[in-house]
Amino acid sequence: MMKTPGWRAIAGLLAAAFLLGACAAPPSTEAARRIRLPMGYIPNVQYAPFYVAVDRGYFREEGIELEFDYAFETDGVALVGAGELPFSLASGEQVLLARAQELPVTYVYAWWQGYPVAVAAPVASGIQTPADLVGKRIGIPVLAGASFIGYQALMRAAGVPPESARLEVIGFNQVESLLAGQTEAAVVYANNEPIQLEHLGMPVTVLRVADYVPLSSNGLITNEATLASDPELVRGMLRALRRGVDDVLADPDAAFEVCKRYVEGLEEMDPTVQREVLEASMEFWRGERAGWSDPQAWENMQDVLLETELLKAPIDLERAFSNDYLP
Secondary structure, three states, rough: OOOOOOOOOOOOOOOOOOOOOOOOOOOOOOEEEEEEEOOOOOOOHHHHHHHHHOHHHHHHHHHHHEEEEEOHHHHHHHEEEEEEOOOOOHHHHHHHHHHHHOOOOEEEOOOOOOOEEEEEEEEEHHHOHHHOOOEEEEEEEEOOOOHHHHHHHHHHHOOOOOOHOOEOOOOOOHHHHHHHHOEEEEEEOOOOHHHHHHOOOOOOEEEEEEEOOOOOOOOEEEHHHHHHHOOOHHHHHHHHHHHHHHHHHHHHHHHHHHHHHOOOHHHHHHHHHHHHHHHHHHHHHHHOEEEOOHHHHHHHHHHHHOOOOOOOOOHHHHHHOOOOOOO
16 A cells, blocks of 8 residues: 555655456547556555556557656645646545545545555564554554554454554654564554565564455545546546456466566565565455445545544545446
């Protein structure tokens, strides 16, 4: 999941978008439309569906020339909300916070079907449930964004007061903090840090938010103007994205090879770790209906934002997301 700065109304950074169905539209005879897509994070194997879809010409077949922009997530949300870009990747909480700021963004494709934030603790600590975190020192990147939202949701869903543990801001140093014993647990992404820790000789227990409560996660957003004026562009974008996701799920080995052409230095990284990161990410992309947003996940996300006072009042969720443009 994308690790990015939080919304401008919140201090800090935001920690970390597809199955059988419709065929792609035939290749366009017109020049492809160049679209810059803010990704929200550095080049990474977690973007394999986009790399595969570009590499195999799926976006091109839809008349789209995709350009990857590894800018902050909130920058992408702001640009889409202002109508300067038609699409961006964003997480569910950012959509709700943006709409609270009267930015007309709409989430149209639930790339991640599960919220990947988790709390990891060394197996030797004996921590096995959220209740075991009471009184413990928990490292967290920042007190905002996906990590903070995920922690709050996990504890509340388990009936444990979030304030019963001691959160310590450690930046994105969860692996180092746990290895050094500086914290007893850490808020992580289940598809990343636990894999690193296992390979460094520290087996961990992972308490995944997705196992306790569904939350709206990372996906593709657009704006109301684009939906009204160019719905076929939106549908084409989603068709290409879905084909990319399907291909990765069907053949992750081939997808990993494609990633090497888009992620600079990937071949110099530990290939075993990076391959496992891809596999772990894939588990969060699987769902009964590719790209479908669960209304309850949006209700749950709004509840957490209201309870933490990051959102001051409920918003109209029916305008925050749509399943009407799915392939």
